[in-house]
Amino acid sequence: MWAFINKLRSPKWFYGISAKLQPWFWALAALLLLTGTLWGLAFAPADYQQGNSFRIIYVHVPAAFLAQSIFVSMAIAGLVFMVWKIKIADMAATVMAPLGAAMTFVALFSGAVWGVPTWGTWWMWDARLTSMLILLFLYLGVIALRGAFNSRDSGSRAASVLTMVGVINIPIIKYSVDWWYTLHQPATFTITGRAAMPMEMWAPLLIMVLGFYSFFVGLTLMRTRSEILRREANKRWVRDLIEELR
């Protein structure tokens, strides 16, 4: 464990290992997303009440999962950066934020599109929808705060603190449907416990969720690598690398 953390101190080591891991996640993501999309949109049965509009679930749920997971990942990265001063963690948190914001937007947008035919409204200030909107603002706040400082280190620390404090919103999002009366229904897709849908609907959803996560890991590795090159541009090993490529 400590050996691993110490290795993470070296951006060069991470740059090497991520190059090997990255293609696997891209391949997995492409395979899963393609399978899940085809299965979910073409072969999974329609819902008995909602008909085909229920298929929005295959984008909505994975996007909402990712929106929350990315924020938690950023908070963990922020903690690691603040306590152990590991720069890779801060770089990862930096590059994750735009994808997290995008996924939150996708979840909100697909939810609104889904809400019109099912609920009869595209927006309602219920606890789940509002806390999700707050998550979007948190993401935008973290991105803006990071850019608002002249020194990168101050920006990183401010963004880390905001992320760690903002992570309190995540359990609120998750349990809002259980704690309060909301228009949004309780969770259908849970890792533990009985799935509230039959296998032929649930399997493509699982595949889509895994596909979204693979995409997230692949993209984060790729973008962290370019962030390493950007921040370490004056280091010896990066210059050597560029020399080699010439």
Next chain:
Amino acid sequence: MTPKRKQKLFVILGLVSLTAIAVGLTLYALRANINLFFSPVQIAQGNAPIERQIRAGGMVKEGSVYRDRESLDVEFTVTDYVDDLNVYYSGILPDLFREGQGVVVVGELQADGRFRADKVLARHDENYMPPEVAQALEEAGYSPADFQAKAAKVGERLEQQGVPHASEY
């Protein structure tokens, strides 16, 4: 871990837990306002304000929907299997509106205890199934019984707890 790092870790954890407590207390204080709607039990107990815009929610009672032939007027009963609320509405209902389905109605509670809805929203439950499965369940006498049983359980629990007092909006 060096003492300095340990100190930093504790400062961060302290900051995060203090914020969590602050947010938790705020949400606890505002809990009645965060609830999207009043349930019929709460309305029957007189917790909801009269002739002010509120939201009420529950299940559309089986066999309670009455549609006017000449107009868009519709009347139905919203229930939480403990108390009932009579709702009247004039307008287009969402596709998912049907008996045994969850709804949220936006409107005003009248002095006579009826609810004049300006807007009816359908609430969907977390269960999805193909039409054949739903049909099979219905033939076996289940649908949407297991969801109703759940709603009834929630109603009972609220009754036992004496229902959290909903303050005014």
